[in-house]
Amino acid sequence: MAPLLRLATAGSVDDGKSTLVGRLLYDTKSVLADQLDAVERASVDKGLSTPDLSLLVDGLRSEREQGITIDVAYRYFATPKRSFVLADTPGHVQYTRNTVTGASTAQLAVLLVDARKGVVAQTRRHAAVLALLGVPRLVLAVNKTDLIDYDQAAFSVIAKEFTAHAVWLGYPENAVLAVPVSALHGDNVATRSPNMPWYAGPTLLEHLETVPIAPDPHDAAFRFPVQYVIRPRTASHPDYRGYAGQIAAGTVRPGDEVVVLPSGLRSTVDRIDTPRGPLDEACAGTSVTLLLTDDLDVARGDLLASATAAPAVTDECRATLCWLSAKPLTQGTRVLVKHGTRTVQALVRELRSRFDEQTLSTVAAPESLGRNEIGSATLRLSEPLPLDDYGDSPRTGSFLVIDPADGDTLAAGLVGERFAAPGT
Incomplete structure (x- = not known):
């Protein structure tokens, strides 16, 4: 089976993201014949001499931007070298929160800019x-780039500005690549462009096919949020007690010692059950039922973790919040706070900083956080939670902030201060 790359696309409105995604689907022959026929007919009706590839994806996008749905759209395509899952996020600034959804599992992101406009505010925000x-x-x-006559100097200015921005954000320079493309004509998307002989780098698809893929979190410390306790109490299973859920990180085997958090009780994994029978080993992303050698008080919302590398259990945490609501956050x-399968009450004790992605600076002790703003806060939790730093374990180092009045999602939270105020 070809290796899988998960990627996300982002960009401002009208930068041509629909056409680029359509071009990737078209050039990798990932479009059904009837879809392509429909696009060709619609293009002729619009008076175009070539297929408008943006029509392959714009149907869903137009619905999303009219408010019918604002979900991230997932596209699937493949080449002989690699399979791809592409999270296509909308470009409007009010939908920046969808970039969080689409990028949460991405191993690479493609940001689009219009060569005539260069790096804009939404580019820096994304x-x-x-x-x-x-x-x-x-x-x-x-x-x-066809609209700037494939000008090398203009491309170089944009690439230099963006790379400097990404490096300030913490990216190594070799983790950032700028590619000059024309999605409309296919220049440097899947095939090298004769219009830009000055560009010696890979095409976009060549890069996607060859870029090293970050490993899945199988080697991280074991984390297992308990979703459901299975106790059938039948004649054939009178003493069965299993804990069902999906492994968030690491690997587990029978005989491994685990700790139940937040209680701190310890036991050993006796068996790993699945609908297809028991396993000798299970890793991150696998849904299983774990049986322990001891009959402990374990409930939904508890976390089973490696006994030798357990997360800290705390009732207070510093976290970075990506604020998603029109209602501002104040101290x-x-x-x-919904962490894994447990939801607890919390108080925003302190707003520590707000990150300005346009000036690459932090404002200490802001009065509030508004929609699409990123900031650091201290949360006081009503019950202790087992929290990892997001950098160590994204699944158990992240949480949702929810409005207790109506259940709306207010923010995505990451444990730890990703962009801290100076001197903290």
Whole structure:
């Protein structure tokens, strides 16, 4: 089976992201014949001499931007070298929160800019969110180069500015690549462009096919949020007690010692059950039922973790918040925190800083956080939670902030200060 790369696309409105995604699908022959026929007919009706590849994806996007749905759209395509899952996020600034969703599992992100406009505010905002989420590699696709006569100097200015921005955000320079493309004509998307002989780097697809893939979190310390306790109490299973859920990080085997958090009780894994039978080993992303050698008080919301590398259990944490709500966050706000399968009440005890992704600076002790702003806060929790630093374990180092009044999601939270105020 070809290796899998998870990537996300982001960019401002009208930078040509629909056309680029459509071009990737078209050039990798990932479009069904009837879809392509429909696009060709629609293009003729619009008076175009070539297929408008943006129509392959714009149907869903137009619905999303009209408010019908604002979900991230996932596209699937493949080449002989690699399979791809592409999270296509909308470009409007009010939907920046969807970049958080699309990038949360991405191993690489493609940011688009219009070659005529260069790096704009939304580009810097998206780059900051991607750095915040720990997406390890960035590609800047400088699109519409045909509209600047494939000018090398203009491309170089944009590439230099963006690379400097990404390096400040913490990216190694070799983790950032700028590619000049014209999605409309296919220049440097899947095939090398004769219009830009001055560009010696890979095409976008060549880079996607060959870039090293960050390993899945199988080697991290074991983490297992308990979703459901299985106790059938039948004649054939009178004493069965299993804990069902999905492994968030690491690997588990029968005989491994685990600790139940937040209680601190310890036991040993006796068996790993699945619908297809027991396993000798299970790793991150696998849904299983774990049986322990001891009959402990374990409930939904508890976390089973490696006894030798357990997370800290705390009722207070510093976290970075990507604020998603139109309702601003202020000190003293009462919220709910959903961490794994447990939800607890919390108080925003302190707003420590706000990150300005445009000036690459932090403002200490802001009065509030508004929609799409990123900041650091101290949360007081009503019950202790087992929290990892987001950099060590993204699944158990992240949480949702929820409005207790109506259940709306207010923020994505990452344990630790990703962009701290100076001197902290």
